[in-house]
Amino acid sequence: MSKKETLKIIRPSGKREESFFELVYEVARQIPKGRVTSYGAIAACLGTKLSARMVGWAMNGAGKVKPKVPAHRVVNRNGMLTGRHHFSPPEKMQQLLEKEKVKVENDTVVDFERLFWDPAKELL
DNA sequence: CTCCTGACTCAGC
DNA sequence: GGCTGAGCCAGGA
Numbered sequence: 022m023s024k025k026e027t028l029k030i031i032r033p034s035g036k037r038e039e040s041f042f043e044l045v046y047e048v049a050r051q052i053p054k055g056r057v058t059s060y061g062a063i064a065a066c067l068g069t070k071l072s073a074r075m076v077g078w079a080m081n082g083a084g085k086v087k088p089k090v091p092a093h094r095v096v097n098r099n100g101m102l103t104g105r106h107h108f109s110p111p112e113k114m115q116q117l118l119e120k121e122k123v124k125v126e127n128d129t130v131v132d133f134e135r136l137f138w139d140p141a142k143e144l145l
Numbered sequence: 146c147t148c149c150t151g152a153c154t155c156a157g158c
Numbered sequence: 159g160g161c162t163g164a165g166c167c168a169g170g171a
Contacts, residue, residue: 041168060153064166070154071166077152078168097153104152 041067045079046086048140052094055121056138057130059098066140077104093117100133 048063060073060080069075076095083092093114097103105114105128115125124131 064153069167072168073153073166074151075153075167078150080152083152092152095152102152107152 041072041075042079042082045076046083046090048144049080049083049090049092049095050088051140051144052091052138053143055123055136057094057096057100057118057123057133057136058138058140059096059100061098062137062139062141063095066144080104081107091117094121094138096130096133100130100137102128102130 044067045063048066049058052058060076061070063076064070064073067076080090080092080095083090092104093102093108095104102114102118102125105111108114115128118125118130123136130136
């Protein structure tokens with residue numbers, strides 16, 4: 022995917038203030054520091070919990086949008102860093118999490134349930 | 146315009 | 159209790 026194309030997704034020429042992606046970005050930005058959430062939680066918050074994949078795909082543009090979206094705080098429902106390979110470098114995701122006092126072991130967030138941040142509950 | 150794929154999730158075997 | 163398949167939406171070829 023070229024940068025130009027990615028930019029188009031994030032910033033559809035001109036208008037388009039509310040796309041599925043921006044919704045995801047908005048929620049993701051609300052994640053407090055040191056907390057994590059899951060794709061499904063965000064998707065559910067948007068009303069389409071079955072579209073958790075889209076959340077992840079939307080995160081594809083995380084870091085390219087402004088302000089930056091803390092995609093490293095978004096993991097799958099098991100707390101596993103499934104998207105770390107999409108970071109550059111991949112270790113960046115874990116480093117950022119550990120920097121926020123979030124322990125990560127074997128690509129999985131420790132005490133995930135305790136650090137879990139539910140957008141539908143906290144953001145509501 | 147049609148088909149494929151993708152950072153997920155749930156249900157079934 | 160681990161693996162497989164299907165469902166989901168949106169963008170890219």
